[in-house]
Structures are given as C-alpha cells and as structure tokens.
Amino acid sequence: MDYWVAGFLVLTAGIILRSRLWFRLRKWKTRDGEEEEQEKETKKAMIPKGSLGWPVIGETLAFIACGYSSRPVTFMDKRKSLYGNVFKTNIIGTPIIISTDAEVNKVVLQNHGNTFVPAYPKSITELLGENSILSINGPHQKRLHTLIGAFFRSPHLKERITRDIEASVGLTLASWSHLPVVHVQDETKKMTFEILVKLLMSISRGEDLDILKLEFEEFIKGLICIPIKFPGTRLYKSLKAKERLIKIVKKVVKERQMATTDTVRKTSPANDAVDVLLRDVSDGGSSDTPSQPLDFVSGKIVEMMIPGEETMPTAMTLAVKFLSDNPVALAKLVEENMEFKRRKLESGEEYNWSDYMSLSFTHNVINETLRMANIINGVWRKALKDVEIKGYLIPKGWCVLASFISVHMDEDIYENPYQFDPWRWDRINGSVNSNVCFTPFGGGQRLCPGLELSKLEISIFLHQLVTRYSWRAEEDKIVSFPTVKMKRRLPIRVAPVERTSHIPVEDH
Numbered sequence: 067m068d069y070w071v072a073g074f075l076v077l078t079a080g081i082i083l084r085s086r087l088w089f090r091l092r093k094w095k096t097r098d099g100e101e102e103e104q105e106k107e108t109k110k111a112m113i114p115k116g117s118l119g120w121p122v123i124g125e126t127l128a129f130i131a132c133g134y135s136s137r138p139v140t141f142m143d144k145r146k147s148l149y150g151n152v153f154k155t156n157i158i159g160t161p162i163i164i165s166t167d168a169e170v171n172k173v174v175l176q177n178h179g180n181t182f183v184p185a186y187p188k189s190i191t192e193l194l195g196e197n198s199i200l201s202i203n204g205p206h207q208k209r210l211h212t213l214i215g216a217f218f219r220s221p222h223l224k225e226r227i228t229r230d231i232e233a234s235v236g237l238t239l240a241s242w243s244h245l246p247v248v249h250v251q252d253e254t255k256k257m258t259f260e261i262l263v264k265l266l267m268s269i270s271r272g273e274d275l276d277i278l279k280l281e282f283e284e285f286i287k288g289l290i291c292i293p294i295k296f297p298g299t300r301l302y303k304s305l306k307a308k309e310r311l312i313k314i315v316k317k318v319v320k321e322r323q324m325a326t327t328d329t330v331r332k333t334s335p336a337n338d339a340v341d342v343l344l345r346d347v348s349d350g351g352s353s354d355t356p357s358q359p360l361d362f363v364s365g366k367i368v369e370m371m372i373p374g375e376e377t378m379p380t381a382m383t384l385a386v387k388f389l390s391d392n393p394v395a396l397a398k399l400v401e402e403n404m405e406f407k408r409r410k411l412e413s414g415e416e417y418n419w420s421d422y423m424s425l426s427f428t429h430n431v432i433n434e435t436l437r438m439a440n441i442i443n444g445v446w447r448k449a450l451k452d453v454e455i456k457g458y459l460i461p462k463g464w465c466v467l468a469s470f471i472s473v474h475m476d477e478d479i480y481e482n483p484y485q486f487d488p489w490r491w492d493r494i495n496g497s498v499n500s501n502v503c504f505t506p507f508g509g510g511q512r513l514c515p516g517l518e519l520s521k522l523e524i525s526i527f528l529h530q531l532v533t534r535y536s537w538r539a540e541e542d543k544i545v546s547f548p549t550v551k552m553k554r555r556l557p558i559r560v561a562p563v564e565r566t567s568h569i570p571v572e573d574h
C-alpha cells in the first residue's frame with residue numbers, strides 16, 4: 067500500500083513539476099516570440115517613412131518631371147517636408163531610400179565594413195561588366211583606386227599634363243574664334259576627350275583619336291537604355307562598340323608592353339594610366355589578372371574613360387553659363403587671371419600646376435559651379451545587410467540614394483542656394499563642413515581620383531578663355547534629366563580680345 071502511496075506521490079510531483087516546467091518553457095518561448103515581434107516592430111518603425119507610389123512605376127513620373135524642371139530638387143524637398151530628411155520611395159520599379167541628410171550621406175560614402183555596393187541600372191552593369199572599377203567592391207577596388215589616385219597626383223604627371231592641357235585648350239579656343247557660333251557643350255566635349263585619352267594612353271590628335279572617339283560615343287549611348295540585348299537593340303550596338311573599342315585599346319597596350327623593358331620600368335616614371343596598370347600587373351599587384359593581362363588593362367582603360375567623359379565638359383559648360391549670367395563675377399575672374407598672367411609674363415616663368423591651384427577666386431568659381439551644377443547629383447548604393455544610420459534603418463537588399471543635390475541646395479546650409487555667388491566660399495571659410503556638405507566628387511572609399519585633375523583642367527580653360535577672349539551667350543536652359551546638360555548645348559559667339567591691364571572690380 068505504501069508503495070502505492072509513494073508511487074502516487076512521485077507521479078503527482080512529476081506531473082506538477084512537468085507542468086510547471088512546461089509553463090515556464092511556454093513563458094520563455096512567448097517572451098522570445100514577443101521580443102522577436104517587438105524587435106521586428108522597432109525595426110519597422112526605423113525604416114524611413116514615405117510613399118512607394120503606384121504599383122510598378124512607383125513615383126518615377128514625379129521624379130522625371132522634376133528632373134526636367136528648373137528645380138530638380140523639388141522632388142526631394144516635397145518629401146523631405148512630409149517625411150523627414152531620409153525617406154522611402156520607388157523609382158523605376160526599385161524601392162529606394164533617399165537621404166538628403168549630409169551626415170547619413172557621409173556614412174554611406176565611407177562604407178565602413180563594406181555594407182554598401184554600387185547599384186547601377188541594369189544597362190550600365192551589362193555594359194561595364196562584373197569586374198569594372200565602378201562596380202567592384204572590397205580590397206580589389208581599394209587597390210585600383212589607390213594606384214590610379216596616386217598616379218593622378220604624381221608630380222611627374224602634374225608637370226606633363228599641365229602642358230598637354232594648356233596646348234589642347236589653346237588650340238580649341240583659337241578655333242572657336244573662327245566659328246560663327248560655338249556650342250560649348252559639344253566643343254568642350256571634344257577637347258576634354260582629347261585630354262583624357264592623352265592621360266590614359268598618350269594618344270594625341272589624329273586618326274586613332276578620331277576612331278576611338280567614334281566608338282566610345284557609340285558605346286556610351288547605351289549606358290542609359292532599355293536593358294534588352296539582341297541584334298538591333300541599343301544595348302547590343304553599344305556592346306559591339308565596346309568590343310571594337312577594347313580591340314583598339316588592346317593594340318596600344320600590347321605595343322607598350324613590348325616596348326617596356328625591365329630597365330625602362332625601373333628607370334623612368336609611368337607616363338600614363340596604361341603604364342601604371344601594366345607595371346602593376348608585372349609586379350603581380352592585381353590578383354585576378356595574370357591569365358589575361360592585356361584584356362584586364364584594356365578593360366580598365368575603357369572603364370576609366372566613362373566617369374571623366376561627360377562630367378568635365380559639363381562642368382566647363384556650366385561655368386561659362388553661370389559667368390555669362392553674372393557679369394560681376396566674370397569681371398572679378400578676369401581681374402584675378404589678368405594679374406596672374408602679368409606676373410608670369412614679367413617673371414618669364416612657365417605656369418605650373420600649383421600656380422593654377424593658387425588662383426583663389428577662380429577656385430571659388432569652380433566650387434560654386436560644381437555646387438549649383440550637381441553634375442553627379444548623388445550616388446546609388448545597395449545594402450548587403452541591415453544598416454542603421456542616425457536612427458534610420460536601411461534594410462538588407464534595399465537601394466539607397468545619397469542625394470548630393472539636396473545638400474548643395476539646402477538653404478539651411480547655403481544662404482540663397484540658387485544664387486551663383488562665388489564669394490560665398492570666402493565667407494564660408496570653414497563654417498560649412500565641406501567634407502560633409504560639399505561632395506561634388508563623392509567621398510570616402512570611392513572619392514573621385516580625378517578630383518585635382520578636373521580642377522586643374524577647368525582652371526586652365528577659364529584662364530585662357532577670360533584672358534584672351536570675350537563671348538556673348540544666347541539664351542539657354544539647364545536640364546537635369548537623365549544627366550545635367552544645356553537644352554540648346556549653350557550657343558556662344560567668341561571674339562579674341564587684347565586685354566592689357568586688369569579691370570578693377572567693385573567690392574561684392
């Protein structure tokens with residue numbers, strides 16, 4: 067009987083214990099579930115607010131309409147006032163988070179931990195290929211970036227390229243004065259392409275340059291197009307042009323490879339980007355190259371033509387446009403450059419890179435042009451995992467657009483942002499955090515390696531233009547979609563002038 071009682075007691079205790087355990091487990095489970103739910107809710111609440119618009123097309127039409135207007139930033143401003151500095155939308159079928167916040171943009175650009183990768187439309191990725199310098203991420207991108215950046219900043223190149231740019235600009239401007247009308251956008255494009263090709267592979271004016279230009283133009287027509295690839299489509303034609311382009315470049319690279327002996331490599335500095343890349347390949351620097359070094363180098367040269375090809379002429383064209391509309395700024399620019407020319411004539415010295423860089427008002431004009439032009443209005447990235455920035459969540463797989471134009475045209479940062487005011491850069495004098503609030507060349511890991519070179523090129527162009535010529539611009543309008551350009555390609559009439567002394571300018 068005692069056994070029965072003992073057994074009953076053990077059984078009851080067991081049942082009580084099990085049920086308590088079960089309850090506790092359930093409680094834990096519920097708590098885990100609740101925590102998970104809560105975490106999900108918190109994360110959801112951190113996703114920037116906004117509207118995804120209509121099915122499929124999202125808010126694309128409003129985005130494009132603003133791009134065609136005189137104030138492309140209206141799209142962002144409207145949503146910023148409704149949802150805050152960082153908001154979500156849907157453009158061209160892609161849900162996207164747009165940041166108009168300078169600090170959020172900075173974190174996206176710095177990209178610590180490689181959480182973001184560049185996100186381009188499909189047509190661009192098709193044309194660039196998977197391993198393009200513009201789309202790769204991680205150590206390989208870093209290495210190429212450092213290599214090219216170091217070459218673009220090297221004293222040897224600076225000296226050589228200054229002379230090359232002066233010569234190209236001189237010849238181009240001289241030809242302008244014989245033309246009844248000059249379309250600045252087209253003519254600067256020819257000139258900057260010539261300089262770019264010289265920098266990349268030392269090809270000068272002539273038949274080779276003309277063929278290269280023809281094929282390159284056909285190639286880049288497909289950068290923004292419907293990504294369908296069969297004979298007859300735009301993308302197909304562009305891919306074929308790329309093949310022909312690579313073939314021409316490969317010939318140049320091969321000849322250079324054969325002419326570059328070990329002694330040449332060791333004793334003379336690299337003259338152009340072909341030299342830099344070939345030497346790196348021979349030193350075993352680029353891990354994925356040994357099997358096809360010629361293809362690798364030729365591909366990289368073609369890719370490097372893309373970011374400089376349209377940005378440079380656009381910057382020059384818009385500088386001419388803004389100066390034409392602002393005679394006081396133009397007079398001050400003439401004054402500074404005439405004074406500089408006079409000093410150089412007196413000393414009999416050649417102009418060098420640092421001379422051009424020391425022209426402070428000229429650089430104010432360049433900065434103000436780049437701020438207002440927003441040639442690259444922002445950069446697109448894709449998040450590889452959930453990223454939290456300043457309390458906002460960018461969920462894994464989402465695209466983010468770090469909008470530079472919104473920051474450059476923000477009246478809380480720049481007083482009267484729509485006014486072309488080169489003097490503002492003297493007044494700002496450190497009060498605007500220029501690393502964060504002024505990013506025409508991007509920043510962080512992918513900061514444009516052509517930054518200094520671009521500024522030099524624009525300085526030389528402006529110097530020669532304002533010290534030797536005068537011009538009258540016809541009425542024209544800036545369009546910002548799909549890329550920044552002048553609606554009528556900025557027609558001007560140019561005449562040579564004999565400026566003897568500086569023109570005094572009233573204080574601004």
Ligand code: HEM
Pocket residue numbers: 184199200207211370371373374377378381441442445446505506507508509511512513514515516517519520
């Ligand atoms: C006014 C002229 C220019 C502007 C406004 C400009 C702007 C930019 C911007 C914003 C980026 C960053 C893109 C990103 O983060 O995804 C960039 C990258 C780049 N730029 Fe420029 N650029 C200019 C001229 C040039 C020139 C003349 C070259 C010379 C070849 C050049 C070569 C490059 C290259 C190779 C990259 C890619 C860097 C990388 O991803 O590692 N750019 N540029």
